[in-house]
Amino acid sequence: MLTKLLLLPCLLGPVFADQAPLRIPSWKEGKDLNAALSCVQSISGLQFTTPGDPEYTTKAAPFNLRMSPRPSLIVSPISVAQISETVQCAYTNGGTVSAKSGGHSYAAYGLSADIVIEMAGLNNITVDNADQTALVQTGNRLGNVAKALYEHGQRALPHGSCPYVGSGGHTLYGGFGYYSRIGGLMADVVISAEVVLADGRVVNASATNSYSDLFYAIRGGGPSFGVVTTWKFQTLEAATTTVSYFITFRRSLSAEAAANAYLIWQRICGPFPEPSDNLATAVVFSPAEEEGTVHMRFQGNWYGPEEDAYAWLDPFMHNLQAVGLNPILNATAHNWIDGLRAFAGNGDSLDTSEPDIPDNFFTKSLITMNASPAWLIRNWVNYMATEGVRSNTDWFAQVDLYGGKIGRLSQDTNAFAYRDAFLVYQLYASKPKASSFFPPDGIPFVNGMLAALEPNPAGAYPNYIDPTLGTSNKTGISEWQRLYYRNEANINKLQDTKAKYDAMDVFKNPQGF
Numbered sequence: 001m002l003t004k005l006l007l008l009p010c011l012l013g014p015v016f017a018d019q020a021p022l023r024i025p026s027w028k029e030g031k032d033l034n035a036a037l038s039c040v041q042s043i044s045g046l047q048f049t050t051p052g053d054p055e056y057t058t059k060a061a062p063f064n065l066r067m068s069p070r071p072s073l074i075v076s077p078i079s080v081a082q083i084s085e086t087v088q089c090a091y092t093n094g095g096t097v098s099a100k101s102g103g104h105s106y107a108a109y110g111l112s113a114d115i116v117i118e119m120a121g122l123n124n125i126t127v128d129n130a131d132q133t134a135l136v137q138t139g140n141r142l143g144n145v146a147k148a149l150y151e152h153g154q155r156a157l158p159h160g161s162c163p164y165v166g167s168g169g170h171t172l173y174g175g176f177g178y179y180s181r182i183g184g185l186m187a188d189v190v191i192s193a194e195v196v197l198a199d200g201r202v203v204n205a206s207a208t209n210s211y212s213d214l215f216y217a218i219r220g221g222g223p224s225f226g227v228v229t230t231w232k233f234q235t236l237e238a239a240t241t242t243v244s245y246f247i248t249f250r251r252s253l254s255a256e257a258a259a260n261a262y263l264i265w266q267r268i269c270g271p272f273p274e275p276s277d278n279l280a281t282a283v284v285f286s287p288a289e290e291e292g293t294v295h296m297r298f299q300g301n302w303y304g305p306e307e308d309a310y311a312w313l314d315p316f317m318h319n320l321q322a323v324g325l326n327p328i329l330n331a332t333a334h335n336w337i338d339g340l341r342a343f344a345g346n347g348d349s350l351d352t353s354e355p356d357i358p359d360n361f362f363t364k365s366l367i368t369m370n371a372s373p374a375w376l377i378r379n380w381v382n383y384m385a386t387e388g389v390r391s392n393t394d395w396f397a398q399v400d401l402y403g404g405k406i407g408r409l410s411q412d413t414n415a416f417a418y419r420d421a422f423l424v425y426q427l428y429a430s431k432p433k434a435s436s437f438f439p440p441d442g443i444p445f446v447n448g449m450l451a452a453l454e455p456n457p458a459g460a461y462p463n464y465i466d467p468t469l470g471t472s473n474k475t476g477i478s479e480w481q482r483l484y485y486r487n488e489a490n491i492n493k494l495q496d497t498k499a500k501y502d503a504m505d506v507f508k509n510p511q512g513f
């Protein structure tokens with residue numbers, strides 16, 4: 001049965017897969033941004049906002065207030081045809097284009113180009129329960145997607161927990177969530193995608209058609225290759241029971257106790273033997289008041305019967321108690337959607353009709369393929385228990401267990417480079433609530449947190465985009481390319497795909513191919 005969820009007319013434009021490319025423009029030599037802007041402003045029925053308009057400040061506001069993007073024009077299309085025409089204007093006259101889906105890029109890269117295409121007007125979701133697929137336009141955020149899929153046949157996708165994150169950026173860079181050890185990354189469940197290319201052509205890319213190189217690149221390789229208007233996902237069955245758990249401690253732990261607890265958790269996580277795919281688990285550290293201590297909690301979901309959840313939780317609790325800790329377990333068994341709400345961080349709601357509350361922050365990430373040695377973890381936890389208490393930031397460090405289905409897919413599935421990821425660290429510092437500014441020691445503090453974890457085989461997760469990674473490519477490969485995309489074969493493939501589909505760099509991005 002084909003279920004049309006939203007009553008909006010289907011706004012998908014025509015697919016011009018066989019149309020010849022438009023003429024090659026000359027703007028590399030003589031770029032005329034003003035001509036591009038006038039061209040866009042004359043597109044029939046297209047709403048646009050310029051820096052002089054009263055709503056510009058709101059529309060150009062990033063989620064991360066540490067950034068201050070100033071696009072020349074923001075357009076709000078309601079059809080793929082309007083997106084195609086917008087991109088053609090830039091292609092023919094000059095200017096760069098970026099799409100903004102949920103707007104949650106840590107570096108505000110959705111707002112980084114001359115012309116920003118706000119995807120919010122393309123918000124259809126069509127669920128097909130017969131072949132267990134869903135067409136999701138990229139104006140949708142994860143909260144809408146999750147609700148729509150569950151309400152129509154109790155289907156699900158393996159995405160992140162924040163309902164406001166956009167289906168566009170999240171999927172383009174990978175997309176990890178608590179269901180990923182069962183279902184893979186969000187990018188792994190894409191079957192095909194409708195993409196507006198740099199010259200305005202609208203194509204459908206899949207693994208089996210002539211756009212298979214493009215299809216590879218847009219699943220993990222980011223936004224450099226085109227504007228994705230619709231993802232076609234293979235949906236998963238939503239787990240019947242989700243057991244959400246939090247293991248906390250009454251007060252902050254000494255650095256030694258916290259490191260011991262972490263090492264117990266790390267040992268249970270593997271990588272060998274690996275725990276059941278039904279387990280989603282993370283550790284979160286946050287600042288304590290007392291020097292030499294740190295707050296710590298474990299959290300996650302077990303997908304399946306409660307007794308199976310306790311078969312994992314009870315021995316873990318016992319191991320923590322055995323080293324003198326007093327962990328407090330809070331576990332709740334609920335249905336799929338309540339399991340998502342438990343980690344939505346939005347008053348337990350998946351609803352995104354109200355604007356999200358922005359933050360002002362800096363983040364680094366680290367992907368490790370192996371368990372870290374005890375001395376390294378002690379070093380790291382010590383840093384958090386000393387510098388973390390002195391820091392002027394509100395910070396957290398979260399470590400997620402990867403593996404499961406993510407690791408069983410072959411490395412050439414798509415551009416996500418870390419199939420063998422074991423743990424992924426996110427080190428995140430925000431401005432304190434009482435202050436208006438991100439403190440000057442914020443970035444050095446986060447850098448120090450990462451440095452305390454090294455040496456380590458280092459990779460970084462592109463969805464936690466880090467604008468401080470080097471862009472110089474004197475050696476042929478820049479720092480961000482190496483950390484996000486890992487090896488020459490993957491990087492070369494993405495560079496070749498960029499050259500083939502966007503030689504003029506219409507989709508220019510500070511960390512883009």
Ligand SMILES: Cc1cc2nc3c(=O)[nH]c(=O)nc-3n(C[C@H](O)[C@H](O)[C@H](O)COP(=O)(O)OP(=O)(O)OC[C@H]3O[C@@H](n4cnc5c(N)ncnc54)[C@H](O)[C@@H]3O)c2cc1C
Nearest residue numbers: 101102103104105109110160162166168169170176223228
């Ligand atoms: C509160 C919060 C929680 C998060 N939780 C998780 C998590 O649990 N798991 C996880 O993996 N990540 C998580 N992230 C990171 C998140 O996945 C990335 O920031 C993601 O890239 C944001 O996507 P977006 O569409 O909201 O952002 P945007 O800023 O709109 O887009 C990000 C990038 O993708 C490009 N882009 C967006 N849409 C399109 C499109 N349709 N076509 C072409 N290019 C496009 C933009 O130009 C930009 O460069 C979280 C982020 C935040 C802020």
